[in-house]
Structure formats: structure tokens, C-alpha cells
Amino acid sequence: MNSIQDLIEFVKIDTTSAKGKGEEGAKFIKDYMQSHGIEARVVQHRSRNPYVLGEINVGAQKTLLIYNHYDVQPVEPLERWQSDPFNPVEKDGKLIGRGVGDDKGSLMARLQAIIEMGKPPVNIKFVYEGEEEIGSPNIDSFLEAHKEELKSDYILWEGAGRGASGAPEIVLGVKGLLYVELILRTEKDLHSMYAPISKNPAWDLVRILSSLKRGDKVSLPGFYDKVKWLTESELKYLKSDRASMEKALGQKLPEDFERRLIEEPTCNIAGLYSGYTGEGSKTVIPSYAMAKLDFRLVPNQDPDEVLNQLKEFLPGVEIKVWGKVRPYRTSITSKISISLIESAKKVYGTEPEVIPNSPGTGPMESFARILNNNQIADGVGVEHPGSNIHSFNENIYVKDYMMAKEWMKQFLRELG
Numbered sequence: 001m002n003s004i005q006d007l008i009e010f011v012k013i014d015t016t017s018a019k020g021k022g023e024e025g026a027k028f029i030k031d032y033m034q035s036h037g038i039e040a041r042v043v044q045h046r047s048r049n050p051y052v053l054g055e056i057n058v059g060a061q062k063t064l065l066i067y068n069h070y071d072v073q074p075v076e077p078l079e080r081w082q083s084d085p086f087n088p089v090e091k092d093g094k095l096i097g098r099g100v101g102d103d104k105g106s107l108m109a110r111l112q113a114i115i116e117m118g119k120p121p122v123n124i125k126f127v128y129e130g131e132e133e134i135g136s137p138n139i140d141s142f143l144e145a146h147k148e149e150l151k152s153d154y155i156l157w158e159g160a161g162r163g164a165s166g167a168p169e170i171v172l173g174v175k176g177l178l179y180v181e182l183i184l185r186t187e188k189d190l191h192s193m194y195a196p197i198s199k200n201p202a203w204d205l206v207r208i209l210s211s212l213k214r215g216d217k218v219s220l221p222g223f224y225d226k227v228k229w230l231t232e233s234e235l236k237y238l239k240s241d242r243a244s245m246e247k248a249l250g251q252k253l254p255e256d257f258e259r260r261l262i263e264e265p266t267c268n269i270a271g272l273y274s275g276y277t278g279e280g281s282k283t284v285i286p287s288y289a290m291a292k293l294d295f296r297l298v299p300n301q302d303p304d305e306v307l308n309q310l311k312e313f314l315p316g317v318e319i320k321v322w323g324k325v326r327p328y329r330t331s332i333t334s335k336i337s338i339s340l341i342e343s344a345k346k347v348y349g350t351e352p353e354v355i356p357n358s359p360g361t362g363p364m365e366s367f368a369r370i371l372n373n374n375q376i377a378d379g380v381g382v383e384h385p386g387s388n389i390h391s392f393n394e395n396i397y398v399k400d401y402m403m404a405k406e407w408m409k410q411f412l413r414e415l416g
């Protein structure tokens with residue numbers, strides 16, 4: 001088995017889920033697994049981008065479920081790529097192509113590690129999704145439909161790689177999300193000479209928005225009641241490279257930015273609109289004002305509860321809900337977390353970067369709730385901070401790929 005060549009063959013298949021190109025990639029990975037003696041099948045579920053399920057039963061007591069996705073983001077703008085995104089080339093120790101990092105590289109590195117091991121020390125189940133890059137629209141119903149066969153003790157998430165500090169990254173959860181639109185209206189636009197005797201939705205919206213935060217804190221009553229603040233041991237593994245992050249974000253960062261980024265829930269104004277915004281002046285009292293807000297929620301906040309708090313706080317305001325995702329965090333003292341941390345230390349010879357929950361959002365909580373599993377963690381990935389995932393010239397270091405394979409083997413030994 002030439003492991004990099006096999007990854008190259010996989011990347012050559014265009015699996016852009018936004019264009020419904022799942023079939024061929026799913027078949028490739030199913031055939032690949034079968035040719036190495038792993039039980040596998042393609043499962044159609046509500047879309048043109050099927051799932052692949054697989055299993056290795058070695059008769060062990062514990063079972064690990066591995067989740068990856070084989071679909072990729074669109075490659076456009078094509079002219080910005082230095083080589084064909086679907087014909088990966090190795091150059092200066094790097095492999096360039098769409099999906100080499102997100103997520104075909106991690107998928108393949110893990111699978112090859114297991115194949116090379118022969119008989120892994122735990123049972124392994126595989127679930128490969130083909131529509132992660134379009135927001136996993138069917139993942140909940142898929143998990144519901146297959147929850148018996150996906151039963152497991154641990155779940156390994158899709159894989160990151162090396163974090164901002166250069167150390168291997170382990171992520172134990174995600175933030176949740178509540179996305180709403182606040183709308184204020186009056187019957188019609190009015191000449192602004194009527195301002196002394198008229199309501200102005202724009203002013204009302206500004207007052208409402210400023211009442212939602214005091215300093216850095218959200219002032220919605222009850223908002224922080226369920227927040228699970230980080231423990232000493234969770235804080236211990238936080239590390240990030242301040243300089244490179246300041247450069248990436250184009251701004252100075254606050255003193256305790258690492259903690260804040262992970263631990264603080266937020267209320268962010270994502271969009272604002274009212275009145276006349278064209279060139280020159282228009283003396284008008286607008287009849288419409290709107291703001292889009294995203295609340296990033298942390299364990300154990302609940303988007304439905306926060307929505308109720310918001311409704312109580314803003315009686316009479318029209319609230320449209322655009323999105324709800326629950327947050328999730330696996331304990332740093334759980335078996336899967338310890339196995340990832342210990343195996344990373346052994347393979348890389350350094351302390352890993354352990355992120356209790358990503359500052360971003362994803363469907364981890366669906367897996368936890370539907371599959372009734374509270375040990376879900378991300379690690380054993382192939383990316384590096386300059387991997388350009390979702391962008392042009394997506395790349396990984398071949399060395400990182402090889403290291404991820406060793407990490408996978410050691411992780412399975414720790415878990416077994």
C-alpha cells in the first residue's frame with residue numbers, strides 16, 4: 001500500500017456536495033475498505049450525496065465510531081490554484097489539492113493506520129458523510145434511522161491537525177448557536193418633521209440593542225445561569241500563538257483571549273438595517289428597522305431557553321428564528337480525552353493543544369443526543385494552520401499525514 005498515492009486517487013474524484021457529486025466518491029471509499037477486508041456499504045439517505053457505513057468487529061468490549069466526511073467545498077475560483085485541485089501534486093513536502101486536509105486526508109490517514117495495524121484493539125465503526133460541507137442537512141434523520149447499528153462507546157470527530165501553536169490539536173466540543181432577526185415596524189414612512197410626535201423604529205431598535213449588553217457581558221436576565229465555566233485542568237491545556245492570531249485577525253487581542261474565545265457565550269450583531277442609506281439626504285422617519293443577531297452559546301446553555309429569555313426581555317418585538325444548534329463538550333477527564341492527550345504526547349513528544357469546545361458550531365450534540373454517547377472528541381487530523389481549507393491551494397504536509405497515522409495507531413492502543 002502506497003498511502004500517499006491512495007490519498008491522491010481519492011482526491012482526484014470530484015466530491016463537491018454543493019454540486020451533488022457524491023456517488024463516485026462514496027463508491028471509491030466503500031471499494032477501498034472492502035479491498036482491505038473491511039465490511040462496508042453505501043447507504044442512500046434523502047440526497048444525491050450518500051453515506052458510507054463500515055465496521056470491523058474484533059470481539060473487543062469497547063467500540064469506537066469514526067466520523068469523517070468525503071465531500072469537499074467548490075474549488076472556484078479555479079484560476080487562483082497553482083495546480084489542478086483534482087490532480088494533486090506533491091511539491092516541497094506538501095500535497096496540494098481540494099480535500100487533502102478537509103477532510104479526505106484525515107479520513108484516509110485514519111483508515112490506513114487501522115489497515116496497517118491489522119487487528120485494532122477496539123471494535124471500529126465508520127460513518128462517512130457526503131454532505132458536511134453543505135451543513136449536514138440530513139444528519140439527524142440519518143442518525144435516527146441507524147442509531148442501533150451506530151451504537152458505540154466513543155466517537156472520533158472529523159479531525160483537525162496542528163493548531164495555531166504548532167502542537168497537535170484536540171477539540172472536545174463546540175459552541176451552540178441561536179440566530180435571530182429582530183424586526184420593528186410602524187405603518188408607514190413619515191416626513192421627519194413629525195419626529196416630535198412619532199415613534200421611530202430605528203431609535204427603538206438602537207435602544208433594544210444597547211440594552212442587550214453591558215460592557216463585554218450579555219445583560220439578558222438568566223443568560224449565564226447554566227454556563228459551565230472551564231475547570232483548572234481544562235484551562236491548563238489552552239495555548240495559542242498570540243502573534244499569529246493577531247496577524248490573522250488584524251487586531252490586538254485582550255489579555256485572556258484564549259479563555260474568552262472558548263468559554264464566553266456571545267451576543268453578536270451580524271446585520272443592521274433601517275431607513276435611507278443611499279447617497280445624499282432624505283428626511284424621513286423609517287417605518288422599518290431590523291437587526292440580525294447571533295448568540296454563540298456554551299455548555300450547558302440551551303438555544304430554546306435563550307430564545308424564551310429574549311422574548312420575555314423584548315415583549316412586542318417580532319423575532320424570527322434562523323438557526324438553533326445546541327452546544328456540546330466532552331469532559332477532559334473522560335477516557336477518550338485522556339487517550340487522545342496521552343497518545344499525542346507520545347507520538348509528537350509535546351503537550352497537545354486541547355480546546356474544551358471550538359469557538360465555532362457543529363452538529364456534535366446531535367451525535368451525543370441521538371446516539372446516547374457522551375464521549376465525542378476531535379483529534380488525529382492532518383491539517384496545519386496554513387492548510388487553506390475551503391480556499392484555493394488547499395494543502396497538507398506529507399510529514400503531518402504520516403504523523404497522523406502514527407497518532408491514530410497510538411490512540412487506538414491507549415483506548416484498547
Ligand SMILES: [Zn+2]
Nearest residue numbers: 102133389390
Ligand atoms: Zn469543511
